[in-house]
Amino acid sequence: MLETREAIGLVLDRFPEALYVSTCGFITRDLFGLSDRPANFYMVGSMGMAAPLALGVALARPGRRVVILDGDGSLAMNLGCLPMIGALAPDIVHVVLDNSRHESTGGQRTVQPRDASATAVGCGYVSAHPIDSAESFRVLELHDTPALVHFRCLPRNRKPGPRVTHSPQEIVARFRSEIGVSS
Numbered sequence: 445m446l447e448t449r450e451a452i453g454l455v456l457d458r459f460p461e462a463l464y465v466s467t468c469g470f471i472t473r474d475l476f477g478l479s480d481r482p483a484n485f486y487m488v489g490s491m492g493m494a495a496p497l498a499l500g501v502a503l504a505r506p507g508r509r510v511v512i513l514d515g516d517g518s519l520a521m522n523l524g525c526l527p528m529i530g531a532l533a534p535d536i537v538h539v540v541l542d543n544s545r546h547e548s549t550g551g552q553r554t555v556q557p558r559d560a561s562a563t564a565v566g567c568g569y570v571s572a573h574p575i576d577s578a579e580s581f582r583v584l585e586l587h588d589t590p591a592l593v594h595f596r597c598l599p600r601n602r603k604p605g606p607r608v609t610h611s612p613q614e615i616v617a618r619f620r621s622e623i624g625v626s627s
């Protein structure tokens with residue numbers, strides 16, 4: 445299995461042109477540390493809200509793929525969003541980085557769906573894929589969406605990335621500019 449940050453790196457390599465929406469905590473910090481760009485929306489603070497925000501972005505900008513970087517705790521916090529994504533069928537690749545804990549807040553064990561992939565498909569996702577290696581991710585067919593990538597990850601063995609230095613207003617302004625929405 446990969447460490448969370450390595451998994452995020454693989455996703456970035458695979459979808460360099462996509463818009464990204466990342467859940468709060470270490471996942472956002474790792475994304476910021478690996479590749480800070482206007483196409484990243486860091487959902488600083490609001491656990492469970494990356495997916496609904498990404499849904500709105502994908503519906504507003506249908507020509508551009510949106511990647512959600514979610515945690516397993518964050519996914520579980522807002523499962524009600526999945527049927528909406530399934531029903532509206534946006535071009536979303538929903539990546540769940542599953543370390544089986546709330547690592548950002550001290551490593552408390554998460555309670556989550558017994559089978560996240562089956563849950564996503566049951567909610568209307570076109571496909572869902574349990575992944576536990578770089579190779580299995582690289583060969584994955586991800587043309588049809590919405591798709592869930594359930595990335596089983598090891599807890600981090602190093603410090604998370606740096607805290608996001610942009611203000612929330614700056615994150616919004618540059619993201620809006622990136623997708624062509626005037627402020």
Ligand SMILES: Cc1ncc(C[n+]2csc(CCOP(=O)(O)OP(=O)(O)O)c2C)c(N)n1
Nearest residue numbers: 469489491515516517518545546547548549
């Ligand atoms: C609504 C809400 N509840 C709790 C928190 C505190 N919090 C921030 S990150 C986090 C853990 C997130 O866990 P997970 O999504 O599994 O990601 P990980 O930290 O393991 O990478 C928690 C509990 C929050 N920011 N918002």
